[in-house]
Amino acid sequence: MTSLPVDLASRVRPDFPLLERQVDGRNVKYFDSAATSLTPTSVVKSIVRYYEHVGANIHRGKYVLSQEASDQVESVRQSISRLTGYLSNEVVFTANATSSMNLVAHGLPLRPGASVLMPLDAHHSAWLPWRGRAAVETIPLGPDATIDLEAYERLVRHEPSVVVINHSSNVTGFYAPVQQMATLAKQYGAVTILDASQSVGHRSVAFDDVDFLAFSGHKMLGPTGIGVLCGRYDLLDSIRPTAIGGGTVDWVDSVEHTLRKLPHRFEAGTPHIAGIFGLGAAIKYLEAIGFDALAQHDRSLGESMMRAAVKRPYLRCVGVSDGADHGAIVSISRNGLRDLNQVARILGDSYGVMCRTGHLCSQPFVDQFAGKQVLRVSGYIYNSPGEVEYVFEALDEIFESIGVSA
Amino acid sequence: MITLMLVEGINKAAFEQALEEVAFALKSVPFFSEYLFEQGLRPTDVRDTTGFAAIRPTTKIEYRRNFPRGVLAAGKTLNDPHILTSKSSGTGGERLTTVTHTFLLARRARNTLRANKPLLEALTAPRFQSVARYAPPNCSDVECATPFSTMEDRMLADGTLVLPVSHDLLATPPAMVNQAIDEIDKLQPHWLYVDPTHLAFLIRSMGDRGLSDVGAVVLTYTLCTGVARRQICASFEPTTPMAEIVSMSEFGWLAIECPVGNMHINNLDFFLEFWSGSRPTRPGELGELLVTSLGDRLLPHIRYRTGDIYRLGEHSCACKSTLPIVRHEGRLPNMLKFKTPRGLELLSPRDVSDLIGQAEGIDLYRLDQRSDGGLQLRYVGDADPDSLEVGDIVDRLRGRMPANEKIEVKKTHQIECGRSGKFVSCSSEIALELDDIRTASSD
Numbered sequence: 001m002t003s004l005p006v007d008l009a010s011r012v013r014p015d016f017p018l019l020e021r022q023v024d025g026r027n028v029k030y031f032d033s034a035a036t037s038l039t040p041t042s043v044v045k046s047i048v049r050y051y052e053h054v055g056a057n058i059h060r061g062k063y064v065l066s067q068e069a070s071d072q073v074e075s076v077r078q079s080i081s082r083l084t085g086y087l088s089n090e091v092v093f094t095a096n097a098t099s100s101m102n103l104v105a106h107g108l109p110l111r112p113g114a115s116v117l118m119p120l121d122a123h124h125s126a127w128l129p130w131r132g133r134a135a136v137e138t139i140p141l142g143p144d145a146t147i148d149l150e151a152y153e154r155l156v157r158h159e160p161s162v163v164v165i166n167h168s169s170n171v172t173g174f175y176a177p178v179q180q181m182a183t184l185a186k187q188y189g190a191v192t193i194l195d196a197s198q199s200v201g202h203r204s205v206a207f208d209d210v211d212f213l214a215f216s217g218h219k220m221l222g223p224t225g226i227g228v229l230c231g232r233y234d235l236l237d238s239i240r241p242t243a244i245g246g247g248t249v250d251w252v253d254s255v256e257h258t259l260r261k262l263p264h265r266f267e268a269g270t271p272h273i274a275g276i277f278g279l280g281a282a283i284k285y286l287e288a289i290g291f292d293a294l295a296q297h298d299r300s301l302g303e304s305m306m307r308a309a310v311k312r313p314y315l316r317c318v319g320v321s322d323g324a325d326h327g328a329i330v331s332i333s334r335n336g337l338r339d340l341n342q343v344a345r346i347l348g349d350s351y352g353v354m355c356r357t358g359h360l361c362s363q364p365f366v367d368q369f370a371g372k373q374v375l376r377v378s379g380y381i382y383n384s385p386g387e388v389e390y391v392f393e394a395l396d397e398i399f400e401s402i403g404v405s406a
Numbered sequence: 407m408i409t410l411m412l413v414e415g416i417n418k419a420a421f422e423q424a425l426e427e428v429a430f431a432l433k434s435v436p437f438f439s440e441y442l443f444e445q446g447l448r449p450t451d452v453r454d455t456t457g458f459a460a461i462r463p464t465t466k467i468e469y470r471r472n473f474p475r476g477v478l479a480a481g482k483t484l485n486d487p488h489i490l491t492s493k494s495s496g497t498g499g500e501r502l503t504t505v506t507h508t509f510l511l512a513r514r515a516r517n518t519l520r521a522n523k524p525l526l527e528a529l530t531a532p533r534f535q536s537v538a539r540y541a542p543p544n545c546s547d548v549e550c551a552t553p554f555s556t557m558e559d560r561m562l563a564d565g566t567l568v569l570p571v572s573h574d575l576l577a578t579p580p581a582m583v584n585q586a587i588d589e590i591d592k593l594q595p596h597w598l599y600v601d602p603t604h605l606a607f608l609i610r611s612m613g614d615r616g617l618s619d620v621g622a623v624v625l626t627y628t629l630c631t632g633v634a635r636r637q638i639c640a641s642f643e644p645t646t647p648m649a650e651i652v653s654m655s656e657f658g659w660l661a662i663e664c665p666v667g668n669m670h671i672n673n674l675d676f677f678l679e680f681w682s683g684s685r686p687t688r689p690g691e692l693g694e695l696l697v698t699s700l701g702d703r704l705l706p707h708i709r710y711r712t713g714d715i716y717r718l719g720e721h722s723c724a725c726k727s728t729l730p731i732v733r734h735e736g737r738l739p740n741m742l743k744f745k746t747p748r749g750l751e752l753l754s755p756r757d758v759s760d761l762i763g764q765a766e767g768i769d770l771y772r773l774d775q776r777s778d779g780g781l782q783l784r785y786v787g788d789a790d791p792d793s794l795e796v797g798d799i800v801d802r803l804r805g806r807m808p809a810n811e812k813i814e815v816k817k818t819h820q821i822e823c824g825r826s827g828k829f830v831s832c833s834s835e836i837a838l839e840l841d842d843i844r845t846a847s848s849d
C-alpha cells in the first residue's frame with residue numbers, strides 16, 4: 001500500500017526560511033515569484049560555502065582554493081548544459097537575462113536593413129536592446145492574448161534576420177508554442193532567440209532550432225545577479241564581445257591581444273562566483289523535484305488563479321483563453337480604479353500578501369490589453385491553491401472597503 | 407494600578423469626549439472591539455480615568471495591519487467624499503496608509519492656528535489660494551522625484567503644487583533645482599508648506615533669485631534647526647508670518663510655534679497624554695505623546711502612540727494662547743543617549759539644534775552616535791573645522807555630555823537623507839525604551 005502523495009507546496013515549504021517570516025504579526029504570502037523567486041536553504045548554503053570555504057578567484061591561481069572555485073564554476077556550466085541541451089562551451093555566465101539579451105543584440109553581426117520579429121508580450125529586456133540596431137516588427141497577439149500564429153507565419157515569410165520568442169509572458173503566464181515557432185523561423189533562415197526568463201524553473205527549456213537561450217538565476221530559486229546566455233557554437237563565435245579585459249584574453253602585448261576561446265571571452269572580469277555556486281544548487285534542487293512535477297504544479301496553480309479571477313465579475317483579467325497552456329501568473333485590473341498600488345499596499349500591509357503592480361516591464365502589451373497598470377499575482381512551487389483562495393478573498397474585502405466592488 | 411492624570415489646561419476638558427470616542431470605536435470599528443476583548447476589557451470598564459488608562463496604547467502597527475477594513479468605521483469606504491488619503495513609505499515604523507475627513511483636517515488646522523494669529527490671518531485670507539510644497543518626496547503624495555513630471559502631474563486636488571526634488575536632497579541635480587525655482591516663479595504661491603531643511607537648500611541654490619513675494623511660510627515634516635532658520639529668515643521680510651508646525655499624516659496639524667517662539671499643542675481636537683514608560687510625566691519631563699482623536703467618525707484613534715517625545719511646559723506663554731506649551735524634542739531613535747552615574751541621559755535633536763544655534767558658518771549638519779557611543783558631527787558650510795566658531799559649538803555640545811565624550815568633526819559637501827527623503831539632523835544607533843531613561847530634570 002502506497003501513501004498518498006504529499007502536494008509539492010507543503011513538501012518544499014520547509015526549505016524556504018523566508019516563508020516563516022512575519023510582517024506585523026502576519027505570515028508572508030509571497031506572490032511575486034515572476035519577479036524574483038525565493039531561495040531555498042540549499043542555495044543560501046552553497047553561497048555561504050563559497051565565501052566560508054573556498055573564497056578564491058577562478059581561472060587565475062594554481063593553488064588549491066582557486067582550482068576548487070574553478071572546478072565548481074565549470075561543473076555548474078555542465079549542469080546548465082544538461083538543463084538546456086547546449087554544449088558546456090556554449091554556456092556563458094552573465095549578470096542576468098537582460099545582459100544576455102544585450103550581449104546578443106549588440107554583438108550579433110547583422111546585415112544592413114536587418115529586421116527583428118518581436119512578440120507583443122515580450123519583456124522590455126528582450127525588446128529594447130534591438131532598438132537602433134534593427135527594425136523591430138511586432139508579432140501580434142490574438143484577442144485572448146496568445147500568439148497569433150497565422151500572423152506570425154505571414155511575418156516570418158519576409159525572412160527576418162532574427163526572431164525573438166518569449167517562452168512565457170510575465171503578464172499572462174501563457175506559454176508560446178516555442179518549437180513550432182522556432183522551426184518555422186529556421187526554415188526562413190532567421191536566428192532564433194528564446195527568452196526563457198519566466199519559464200526556466202517551471203518547464204523544460206530545451207528545444208531544437210533555438211540558437212540563443214537567455215535566462216536569469218533569480219527566477220529559478222537562484223541568487224540575484226547571475227544570468228545565463230546559451231548560444232550555438234558558430235553563432236556565439238560570431239558575436240563581438242562588448243566588454244573585454246581580465247579573463248577574456250589568452251595573450252596580450254602592448255598593442256594587440258588574442259581573445260580566449262568560447263565561452264570565457266564573454267566573461268570579462270571576476271564573475272559572480274558565489275552566484276554561480278548558488279545557481280548550481282538551484283538547478284540541483286529543481287532537478288530533484290523533476291520537471292514533470294514542476295510543470296504539473298505550475299499548470300494547476302495557474303488554473304486555480306485563473307478560476308478565482310474569472311469568477312469575480314468585478315475584476316478584469318488580462319488574457320483569458322480556454323485552450324492555452326498557462327502557468328501560475330494572473331494579471332488583473334478593475335474598471336474605475338486607477339490606483340492599484342493602493343490595493344497592492346493594503347494586500348501587503350494588512351494581509352501579508354506580496355504582489356506587484358505596474359506595467360511589469362511589458363508596457364506596449366499591458367497598454368494594449370489593460371490600458372493601464374495591472375496587479376499581478378504570480379506563484380511558484382511553495383504556493384498552494386489554498387493561498388490563492390486567500391489572496392482573492394483578501395481582494396474581495398479590499399475592493400469592498402475601497403467602495404468599488406459592486 | 408496605572409491612573410491617568412487629568413490636568414486642567416492640558417487634557418481635563420476633553421476627557422468626556424475621549425470616552426465618547428472610545429464608545430464610538432467600540433461600536434463601529436471592528437479592530438478596536440477585538441483589541442479591547444483581547445485585553446479582557448468590557449465596554450462598561452471604560453467609563454473613568456482608570457478604565458481609560460487600562461486600554462493598552464495603540465501603535466502604528468495596529469493601524470497598518472488592519473487598514474482599511476479593520477480600522478474604518480462601519481459603513482465607510484475609501485471612496486467616500488471628503489476623504490484625504492495619506493501614505494507614508496518605508497519598511498519600518500513609518501509605513502502607513504491612513505485616511506481623514508478633509509473637514510476634520512481643516513478644523514484641526516484652524517484650532518492649531520489659534521496659537522499663531524498672524525499665520526492664521528494670513529492662511530485664512532481669501533486671497534491665499536495657492537500653495538507650493540517643497541518636501542521629502544515620500545511625504546508628498548505624488549511622484550515628484552522624477553525630472554519628467556509636469557506641474558499638472560504634481561498639482562494636488564486642493565491646489566497645492568508639489569515641487570520636484572530628489573530623495574537625497576543634496577543630490578538634487580541643478581536642472582531639477584531650476585525647475586523648482588521656475589515653477590515658483592510661474593505659480594507665484596501665496597504661501598509655502600515646506601520642510602525647513604529643504605527650503606534652506608532651495609534658498610542656498612537660488613542665489614539672488616528671491617522668494618520675498620511669498621506671504622507666509624509653514625515649516626514642517628522635520629525639526630527646524632537653528633541653522634536652517636537663519637537661512638530662511640534671511641530670505642523673507644521679518645514681518646512674513648512663519649511658524650514651525652508639528653503635523654502627522656494620521657492627524658494633520660497638531661502643534662504650532664507661536665509668535666513668541668514657543669510650541670503650543672492643540673488640546674481642542676485631541677485628548678493628549680504624555681507618558682514616560684508606565685507613568686504620566688510631569689511638566690518639564692520628557693514623555694511620549696499619546697493621542698486620542700475627538701469626533702473622528704471615519705478612522706478614530708484611541709490612545710495612539712505617536713513616537714514623538716515632548717516636554718510639557720512649566721510656565722504660561724507671553725503670547726497668551728490657551729493652548730498648552732510643549733517642547734517637541736524629536737523621536738527616541740534620533741536622541742543621543744549617555745550613561746551617567748545618575749542613569750541614562752538624553753540629548754534630543756532639539757537640544758542639539760539649540761546648542762549649535764544659528765551658526766553663520768554652518769548651513770547643514772548631522773550629529774551621529776554610533777553603537778559604540780562614538781560621536782561624529784558632519785557639516786556643510788563655510789566654517790573651517792579648526793575655527794573658533796566650530797570649536798565653540800563642540801564645546802557647547804560636550805558641555806551637555808559626560809566628561810569623556812569626544813566628537814569627531816568633519817566638514818563635507820554631502821550629507822545623506824534617510825530613505826524616506828527626510829533629512830535627519832541627529833541620530834543614534836543606541837536603542838532603548840523610554841522606561842530606561844532618567845533625564846536631568848526627572849528626579
Ligand SMILES: [Zn+2]
Pocket residue numbers: 521664665666667668669670723724725726727
Ligand atoms: Zn506662545
